[in-house]
Amino acid sequence: MSSFCVPPTQLLLEVPSQIQDEAWQQSQSYTSPSGRWYAFLNQVCLSTFLPWLQVEYAPEASIDNLPRNWEVVNGCAITLDTKRLILIPDKNLETREFSVPQEWLDIPQWAGDYYLAVQVNPDGEWLRIWGYTTHEQLKNQGQYDPQERIYSLEANQMVEDLSVLWVVRQLYPNEQTQTAIAPLPELSPTQVENLWQRLASPTITNPRLELPFEIWGALLAAPKPAPVNLSQWLQNIVAEGWQTIETLLGTQPDFAFSFRQTSDVNEQSIQRVKVIDLPNNQPVILMLTLTPETDGRVGIRIQLSPRERNLYLSPNLKLTLISASGEVVQSVTARETDNSIQLKRFRCPENTRFSLQVALDEFNFTQDFVS
Structure with a gap:
């Protein structure tokens, strides 16, 4: 533990090296540097603070978060009975001001009741909760920056001692913590x-x-699109946005034939493809080959190839398999003269969720699946 001077009223928690390592590994599935950093900070924050909270005050506390949004927004949420805690981690050693992204206050589904300022040591070895406030106070007393879209509150306007929050909740369970939130339009x-x-x-x-x-x-x-149901593919139901190889490459039968040739393809195998438009105007074809196994599992092979014949994939184009928990299971990156890349074949039991990510520089396409 660092010898960093922390007031006795503030909560200081050590972050085990295992949590640091796991958080860093999971963060590598994010495309942008800021996304990877947000994912690391927030995973460290949740994995350290939540167990402490469950032991000390609230066994029922649980994560109520959307990790996919760490690509663009910092912060994480914990459900506590009927209340929500929003944690905003930051590595900055200066704690004169607490800044919260607007999303956590003005999106009705995201808004919380209590907002906790979390300082994470730059090396990830410890974190401290240096103050908290409410949604109502941030909206009514905080300063709004329309350029950065953040609400900020001076440190001296916040409650430093986190134990006060538990006392208030016990004495005043119906305390007014939120102020009115304007509704947002619905998108198709x-x-x-x-x-x-x-x-x-x-x-x-x-x-x-x-x-x-x-x-x-x-x-x-907006609701996240439902994952592609692979069991339906085995019933010859083609998901929206996916095609058979013949439909996509019907005018190039020999090209379509070469796509179908993988070592594990048999008469029971199903192949579906999806075209992904990369920003460099070189579309690629994502192909999944499904083969039913005798034990009830399904074997899956995933390949990425150029849409046009005789072209190479863009160098550094990455294909990644991500588990339902956000962990990178395997990943492959195109080299200078690769005309296709593929992941190692894997098997999934029924109802297994996973995601595939195709990324190039700052471009990121992600598709969720359930077997």
Whole structure:
């Protein structure tokens, strides 16, 4: 533990090296440097603070978070009975001001009751909770910066001793913690997909500031598309956005034939493809080959190839398999003269969830699946 001087009223927790290592590994599935850093900070924060909270005050406390949003927004949420705690981790050693991204206050589904300022040691060895406030106080007394879209509150306006929060909750369980939140517009599934595709452009360095907040907030609040159900593929039901090889490459039968040739393909195998438009105007084909196993599992092989014949994949194009918990299971990166890349074949029991990510520089395409 560091000898860093912490007031006795503030909570200081040591971060085990195992938590640091696991958080760093999970953060590598994020595309941008800021996304990887947010994921690391927040995973360290949750994995350290939540067990302490469950032991000391609230056994029922649980994570209520959307890790996919760490790509663009810092912060994480914990559910506590009918209340929500929003933790905003920061490595800055200066704690004169507490800054909270607007998303955590003005998106109704994201808003919390209590907001905790968390300082994480730059090396990740410890963290401290140096103060807390409420949604109502941040909105009514905080300073709003429209350029950065953050609310800020001076440290002297916050409660330093976290134990006060538990006393207040016990004595005043109906304490007013939130103020009114303006509703956001509803977006159609098509609008959601088009907006995310637009924001995936590498020319956009900060997606959260690209759209008017009402649209951005509505986009983050929109329901996440249901995962692609692979069991339906085995029943010859083609998911929206996916095609058979013959449908996609019907005019190039020999090219289609070469796509079908993998060592584990048999008469029971199902192959489906999806075209992904990269920002360099070189679309690629993502292909999944499913083969039913005798033990009830399904074997899966995943390949990425150029849409046009006789082209190489863009160097540094990455294909990654991510588990439901956010862990990188395996990843492969294209080299200078690769005309395809593929992941090692794996097997999934029924109802296993996983994600595939195709990334190039700041571009990121992610698709969720359930076997």
